[in-house]
Amino acid sequence: MGWKNKQLSKSLWVFHVSGSPCNNCDIEILDLLTPKYDVERLGIKLVGSVRHADVMLVTGVINRKIAPKIKKLYSQAPKPIFVVSIGTCTPSASVFKQSYNRVDNPEDVIPIDMYVPGCPPKPEAMIEAVAKLIGVLNE
Amino acid sequence: MSGNRIPLGPFHPLLEEAEFFEIKVDGETVVDIDMEIGWMHRGHEYISEMSSFTQSIYLVERICGICSTSHPLACVHAVEDIDNIEIPIRARYIRTLVGELERIHSHLLWLGLAGHFIGYDTVWMWAWKYREPVLQIIEAISGNRNHYGIMRVGGVSKDVDPSNIPKLLEILDTVDKKMDMFAKVVNDDPVLKKRLVGVGVLTKQDAIDYCAVGPTSRASGVRGDVRKDDPSDAYDLVDFNEIVLQNGDVYDKLVLRVLETKESIKICRQCFESLKTAKGSIINNVKEISPGEGIGRYEAPRGEVFHYMRSDGTNRPIRHKVRAPSYVNIPTYKASCIGVSISDALITLAAVDPCYCCTERSLTITDINQRSNSLDILKLSKEKTEKIRREINGK
């Protein structure tokens, strides 16, 4: 697996899934692609289909209606795939703790490899996360 | 061939909801559209009814990342409406300032994504590049790029340092110049005109029937702007114009947003000037809320945000109702989308500005028999622009 992972680290293709976010993390992710942060210089590209992706970004607290769809999506992804959760909502549910329509444990829906907390995380934090991920893959 | 179904979605985050669109096409023409929502339902109202008035403000901020001033503002207006709480003058200017800065960055965001959808990726990159200075100003005022958390019942929690204002005004000037450039591009570009004029028309009667709000209805010739009709905060102290256009097509919605951004910059300048001199505190201490009910509203970038609060005298609301602008704007698809060609469908759906950062990242789901997916729609849209561009350049 080590060799394969090392190949992936050259250019991570990212697919973005929204659990049920407030849109903010999603916009910050898009912000990363635009001139100020421009992560394409690190070989990162946002792709339109999960079948092309190496990394899945999950944002937002996962809603009970959307959970089966996310599960299905994960099963469609080529392995190995790394799941990065963006924002505080996915791991801890944040302000939505009392909600009646969220899944209790996001790890039941999708196995998460990496958490980037923050509401929303600063683009700099996300870049650092990506750099760390590349570092881990290269080991 | 009739009755081909094209699924779009379900990922399409819009406040509490994301939709699943099912577009029925006959050949290339859209004949029917159906929507299913609820993918983003998190139960904000329910959680809010279990938290105190101050906690509610932080909660409603997280309804939508782009409207993260509009919802808290409407929410505090609703609480203030129960007791007719007065707000200090300085706080009124700060509220207006942050609200208008949000409008600028939201409209720039829309402009960029609309450009992306019709194959103008340069516009996307540029618009988002010039959105950054606005976020910088917001960060200097509130301390965060997106969720500001500065609204309170009776005022605001953070003050603007007068010594920073000249610097912030300078940053605003750079945005203003770039908006002039965008306005010129929109006026001059023949491809853009040919691509958008007459596409996805929402007639005036439909806008009234569907109770559309904000830029969606104002582009169709229906006037109505909460900032003018029900002025709160400093909107009755500043000078600005309400922009109403007549045609109701996507081009008019584009022009309207560019013009509105110019107006917002004008309001921001006036607020900065007033903040240099306005004295006094920024918050009135509110001890308790008496029993009663209140309605608060605010003109978000997408239209009227509506909040209803009912208090029984305790520190929690017993009912909190939220209605976001896209909730009433999205059903207008039934009127505006039918009859357009499938390559125009995407920009027509996007014209309402339903927080669609994921529309084009929507998933290919479930049905294997359905060949088309949303990515094809994006491709179709881009190809059409390219075709028009070639035609015009060939002449």
Next chain:
Amino acid sequence: MSKLEKFIEEMGDKITRKIDKKRRFYFNVKNENLREVSEYLFNNIGCRLSTATGMEMTYGIEILYHFSDDDTGQYYCPRVVIKDKKNPEVNSIVTIVQGAEWIEREIFDFWGVIFTDHPRMEKLLTLNHPEKLDKPMRMKEE
């Protein structure tokens, strides 16, 4: 005479328990008069239906409509009280205001209120929900 005064005069005793605050006017209306009042507000005054709020109270279910008059900034809020919590039913106003379609479906989803003559009375938010929901989402009492 302002629009509001004219409205109160025209409606007479169809509207009760009037509360008049600055730019906000709340009043009770009976289910059978709801359509007439909405029609007057929508067609004669030229209001826009902002939304409707459903509420579960001890004495029943309350539906509060919010009609906004954009020229004056005045809110007209007719309130309908349904005593029967088991089988709540209200007249639908979709035939008058097209924009009420989703609003009424949402109330049906949250509180189980059935709107008679609604063209498509199904759930809005929990349509095709993967889990079985045996009662309206927001109702506390059975």
